[in-house]
Amino acid sequence: MLDKSDYIPLYVQLYRKLREQILNGEYKQGEFIPSETEVMKAFQTTRGTVRNAISLLVNDGLVQQVRGKGTLVLLSPLKYSITNFGGFTDYLNSRKEIGYSKVLEKSNVSIDGVEYYKLVRARGVKKEDKIIYLMIDKSLLPVSVFPGLDQYDFEKESLYQVFREKYNIFPKRTEISLRPEIINQQTREILEIDETEQALLKAEGSIFDQNNIEIEKVKILYAPSLDFNIMTEIN
Amino acid sequence: MLDKSDYIPLYVQLYRKLREQILNGEYKQGEFIPSETEVMKAFQTTRGTVRNAISLLVNDGLVQQVRGKGTLVLLSPLKYSITNFGGFTDYLNSRKEIGYSKVLEKSNVSIDGVEYYKLVRARGVKKEDKIIYLMIDKSLLPVSVFPGLDQYDFEKESLYQVFREKYNIFPKRTEISLRPEIINQQTREILEIDETEQALLKAEGSIFDQNNIEIEKVKILYAPSLDFNIMTEIN
DNA sequence: TAGTGGTCTAGACCACGGT
């Protein structure tokens, strides 16, 4: 089942398979996935590898481990719990939903002597034949990292898919700070925000690739309908 | 160095020692802590245990591991990077600062038939003989979990210290959602917020103990001077 | 080449939950 010759670590391969099964509904909310020992035998590997894979699922908030019982699926399919910046399309795909993007601005800018492609998109999902926009996403992409990026149409293509397939660049890490922001009229119209809401959440920061190169500066405005949940452990 | 007879896992003991050393400044921003092999030898344990400990430090955002080089300290000592809800006093103590609390409200309330102690505090630190308030913290504490809690003076005592020492309850997990909130006049005065700021970050949720019992409902308003940083990995 | 963190193996014992 797992490919030892692949450059992707076994536990990441296993994590992806388990995540796929959970998101496909093979294991449902409140059910237990197979025990660590069973997974270990099924995939012909060791428990350490299985535990590494499951710990990624725990980090995603997809499962919760209960001692003496098993590993419980924690899936609230109707909530977008955004701890996953970068990769909106991937995030939706993994949940079997289709994302829609509308390009609001596309230009070249220079900041502190560095050239960037600037891309501003409204992003959402389709609900009952209507597109609901959930966020506005401003990206600055260094021209030096992505030469010729402006030839792609990001209403049709996923930015991160182009990173991977055309530039062989894999986003690996994000550094984001959160702040509130007062809603301006344009944002209010695009995201169709109620008059009772006056502020929304803004995430601002950078995304780095496997070599710790900054590949994107982002500023994301989230619609109030997106829940921003965080779970932490205390040690 | 590590106590195998202690009920606290070795890797948590090790994590706390390393965290203490980092926060004490024994390893400074940008420096490398000893390698995994060195730590392993110094504490007479195995590499797996060391890696478990370091992974907690990585989760806290205190260090970053760089393959082929070492484990780098990532400390911005003047920034309060709040991924650590619950335990403001503990958080400050670990950074060798002293927290100040002012009780704004203390009462009993009943919600959905459950009795709670309600405690509202402004919390801050002392800077040049002046107390700077950083957050307003509203807590609801179930009377059934904490009988007699109202006898303590939480301007003098740490709530979490009382949990641990008087009730033998250890906070273990938080579920928090983040939202923006428009600043009201009272909040603006307490936190001494500039007129240019119109909204701040609100964290709202629950805190659970080692047995997954909800021990506290919290609502925290953060002053704009507190940075809210998050680092994530993409797999 | 030596040292680092990243991954993987193959065991072991424990505390806890349910029977």
Next chain:
DNA sequence: CCGTGGTCTAGACCACTAG
């Protein structure tokens, strides 16, 4: 009592960094 996840050991080989 057995099965679960939690912890720990003692190795191994790898890819990467730097001298």
